[in-house]
């Protein structure tokens with residue numbers, strides 16, 4: 049192991065080696081260039097000292113999230129609806145108004161802050177991808193094209209004073225120095241303010257074999273035990289823990305300066321201790337499901353192709369690149385990848401070189417491998433015409449399912 053723990057500096061032990069993977073959101077204008085995409089070691093590790101599950105190394109943040117980073121949250125109507133509901137809940141619960149201030153790190157295309165801005169509540173976004181930051185501003189959300197960290201917090205002097213609500217959705221697990229990130233949050237947060245963090249839950253990643261959630265953008269794989277240790281290192285306290293269905297099953301952890309008695313916390317810590325969640329044997333289960341799917345999925349695709357069915361894929365998702373690469377699926381097996389995001393269409397997936405096309409091409413496929421399985425309900429609804437027209441689906445996770453219509 050070359051690196052040490054991002055939390056305590058302790059020694060790391062290997063839990064799962066996924067080989068050398070390309071950067072999953074690095075899309076290319078040609079199949080040839082995509083097939084030459086640089087690859088980096090992808091090793092899931094565990095700290096022997098504090099048990100934090102993490103990658104042992106990742107490229108720098110400006111390489112992981114370059115100016116042409118393509119992911120846009122607003123492509124998913126489900127994510128938009130979830131963000132709107134959460135904004136409404138916070139506005140009510142925290143009695144937010146024109147004297148309040150809501151800040152979001154990695155605010156992407158404004159899918160979350162827009163709902164506060166629409167309610168007349170002062171907002172501030174921080175988003176490193178310039179095109180996404182521009183979309184925020186177009187929605188009435190002031191946005192700084194930057195990475196959020198303690199240095200950014202130190203140089204920012206909010207006009208409205210301290211921050212009432214700080215949002216960090218799918219970013220805490222991404223940063224290479226999570227304690228520094230949280231110290232920045234603590235600096236900005238009002239004494240009675242709250243911070244809400246969302247991240248895929250390690251317990252689900254293990255229980256459902258979600259190895260495709262492991263990629264270089266995700267530095268840490270968080271449990272309640274580990275997120276509490278990170279918050280504690282930054283002087284923040286867990287105040288509430290909620291399970292949410294996003295991204296294969298995530299947690300929403302609310303934190304603040306006040307160490308309120310948190311019954312949730314005690315219960316979660318006890319449960320994770322009883323499950324031995326943050327131990328190497330628990331992570332072995334991931335190894336097993338990884339090995340099983342990378343055998344069974346290619347077999348399922350080969351069998352369908354042997355029946356004369358052509359196979360495409362749906363969603364040029366980050367997790368989809370890991371799935372395809374881990375299972376050795378590429379242009380020989382998959383015809384193309386359909387994706388709703390215009391910024392991805394016309395480009396090619398790294399590694400396989402698979403072309404990314406628009407939704408009109410779906411009808412050409414007999415079977416579709418659903419790479420964004422975490423959006424299955426939304427995508428099945430949106431693409432119901434394909435299914436009704438006799439199109440079939442291959443859903444890799446949480447359990448491999450092949451829904452192949454009987455051939456006439």
Ligand code: DWN
Nearest residue numbers: 119123124218265363364365366367387388389420423
């Ligand atoms: O942490 C991250 C999560 C939050 O989002 C980022 N590091 C990168 C990204 O991961 P992902 O690409 O696996 O996210 P999703 O939301 O699982 O996949 C989204 C992809 O699916 C996008 O390319 C858009 C596409 N999509 C679609 O084409 N039609 C999504 C939906 C819902 C649809 O109906």
Ligand code: ZN
Nearest residue numbers: 053056095098
């Ligand atoms: Zn550690």
